[in-house]
Amino acid sequence: MELWYTEEQTDNVRLSLKVKNHLFSDQSDFQKVDVFETFEYGRLMTLDGLVMVTEKDEFIYHDMIVHTAMAVNPAIKNVLVIGGGDGGTVRELMRYKHIERADMVEIDQMVCDVARDYFPTISGDLDNPRVNLSYEDGVAYMKGKENMYDLIIIDSTDPVGPGEGLFTTEFYTDCFNALTENGILVNQNESPVYEQFAKEAIRANAKLRKIFPIVEVYSAAIPTYPSGFWLFGFASKKLHPINDLQADTWNSFGIKTKYYNTELHKGAFALPSYVKEYIANGTV
Amino acid sequence: MELWYTEEQTDNVRLSLKVKNHLFSDQSDFQKVDVFETFEYGRLMTLDGLVMVTEKDEFIYHDMIVHTAMAVNPAIKNVLVIGGGDGGTVRELMRYKHIERADMVEIDQMVCDVARDYFPTISGDLDNPRVNLSYEDGVAYMKGKENMYDLIIIDSTDPVGPGEGLFTTEFYTDCFNALTENGILVNQNESPVYEQFAKEAIRANAKLRKIFPIVEVYSAAIPTYPSGFWLFGFASKKLHPINDLQADTWNSFGIKTKYYNTELHKGAFALPSYVKEYIANGTV
Numbered sequence: 233m234e235l236w237y238t239e240e241q242t243d244n245v246r247l248s249l250k251v252k253n254h255l256f257s258d259q260s261d262f263q264k265v266d267v268f269e270t271f272e273y274g275r276l277m278t279l280d281g282l283v284m285v286t287e288k289d290e291f292i293y294h295d296m297i298v299h300t301a302m303a304v305n306p307a308i309k310n311v312l313v314i315g316g317g318d319g320g321t322v323r324e325l326m327r328y329k330h331i332e333r334a335d336m337v338e339i340d341q342m343v344c345d346v347a348r349d350y351f352p353t354i355s356g357d358l359d360n361p362r363v364n365l366s367y368e369d370g371v372a373y374m375k376g377k378e379n380m381y382d383l384i385i386i387d388s389t390d391p392v393g394p395g396e397g398l399f400t401t402e403f404y405t406d407c408f409n410a411l412t413e414n415g416i417l418v419n420q421n422e423s424p425v426y427e428q429f430a431k432e433a434i435r436a437n438a439k440l441r442k443i444f445p446i447v448e449v450y451s452a453a454i455p456t457y458p459s460g461f462w463l464f465g466f467a468s469k470k471l472h473p474i475n476d477l478q479a480d481t482w483n484s485f486g487i488k489t490k491y492y493n494t495e496l497h498k499g500a501f502a503l504p505s506y507v508k509e510y511i512a513n514g515t516v
Numbered sequence: 517m518e519l520w521y522t523e524e525q526t527d528n529v530r531l532s533l534k535v536k537n538h539l540f541s542d543q544s545d546f547q548k549v550d551v552f553e554t555f556e557y558g559r560l561m562t563l564d565g566l567v568m569v570t571e572k573d574e575f576i577y578h579d580m581i582v583h584t585a586m587a588v589n590p591a592i593k594n595v596l597v598i599g600g601g602d603g604g605t606v607r608e609l610m611r612y613k614h615i616e617r618a619d620m621v622e623i624d625q626m627v628c629d630v631a632r633d634y635f636p637t638i639s640g641d642l643d644n645p646r647v648n649l650s651y652e653d654g655v656a657y658m659k660g661k662e663n664m665y666d667l668i669i670i671d672s673t674d675p676v677g678p679g680e681g682l683f684t685t686e687f688y689t690d691c692f693n694a695l696t697e698n699g700i701l702v703n704q705n706e707s708p709v710y711e712q713f714a715k716e717a718i719r720a721n722a723k724l725r726k727i728f729p730i731v732e733v734y735s736a737a738i739p740t741y742p743s744g745f746w747l748f749g750f751a752s753k754k755l756h757p758i759n760d761l762q763a764d765t766w767n768s769f770g771i772k773t774k775y776y777n778t779e780l781h782k783g784a785f786a787l788p789s790y791v792k793e794y795i796a797n798g799t800v
Contacts, residue, residue, distance in 0.1 A: 236530070244533065244534040244555035244556040245531070245532070245533055245534070245556050246531070247529070247530070247532075248531075249529055250528040250529070270528065271528035272710070292788070425739050426556070451737070453737055453743075453745035453788070455709050455745060460739055460744015460745055489789055490788070491788045491790060496787065496789070499783030499786030500783065502780045502781075502782060502784075503780065504576070504775040505774055
């Protein structure tokens, strides 16, 4: 008998991974959380049946959601992470000795608990003394914050479902206010390939443009996410992701990465023409 | 009842596409050829059960295998295409009015016939007067050719199976000899993500390095190919893919592309660190 995990990426596209064991399954207050041991990708955590993280390819997402901003402003000291319950984002942040504090606001404690139990290589810094983890709603948390963070990373689920509030004008305005004058916001911005999520994500990017003077989109190749082609938003008060890239400074840190490098940084912002057109039109 | 086409991308990973109709199925002298009408990707041609081309995302592969070289040497006049039976590669080549001749050597006539019958938007230039299509073995064809082509495009199947001979030192040496002094060779170089094909492709790239003075690798995001992350090899006698990029000239042609643009050109050569390491090591 063979066990397979299948994600319905859309109604018409499925990715299936062969599974050794189904290690964990429970319903939290927010979503269904499962852990599988796969043959190709090591351990896999899914939320409501969608891939959140795998041991084999998580480095791509976490490299790109953290190091891109850090190389544009290597002096970042105070960071806020919304979501990111598996711990991969704060793990990468903690590699910078000069980051003083990373507040992390994850709505679902079960995600962190499961990460601690089943994904030790990803979750190891959730309890780092420089990480202040609280279990609450990111949208509510952002209200009324001012001038507190050099970097806000929105490491969320999809714009359809529980993560919906993290793709709104109101939330982005609260983020803008919470950022310092050199502040940068980075968010996961979905795949441009399948219409349902792409439409919402491109719309959300258009909302960012109304609030931040600088908004750019960059991409990464993440095999276990739908279509394998993933976008991130980079919104900033002052610093441009290419013109202000501090490649020498970043490279002087000696942080060894498996995906990110400062040449790839520039390349990641050079988007396919069809994606540029979506962004210019504000819709798919 | 639902119909699904499933590709076994590896023993442990499968991609499934929901299908309206199974339009064609036959066994040629070389491989099994099938055509499906899918919901998400339009028509799909498979060879021995592996995705060769879909209507929705073929533009990515064909843009990248053609325009990248054309923008480095916009004066290219004589081209050879090995494989590429669906016709997408010669379609993109024929958009350059100054290309005088494209010889195309496809081993399997059934692929071209099926493309003509079921993929009119892809195959339309197979019978262009500037295209000289012959049905023969690419490896045999290359023997003894000298100083004939400005560009050779190897639009092949995988390095394991019928396409194997197109990933050998002997074949690459024949290609080198067949190229003019500014000659460029471009080949599809597989995904780096799954070991079986990645190992052969990275090895093949190392073979190119022993023959050509300039060898670089570039990437594209192709959703229906395994992992969605695809590599191409760029091997050249004299012209460097970045330093010799003729962006202004290429842009002056006014060729509208959905994926390729000259900024993305530069970005596509900026590879993830793990891929750079594979290439440096000559193996996965």
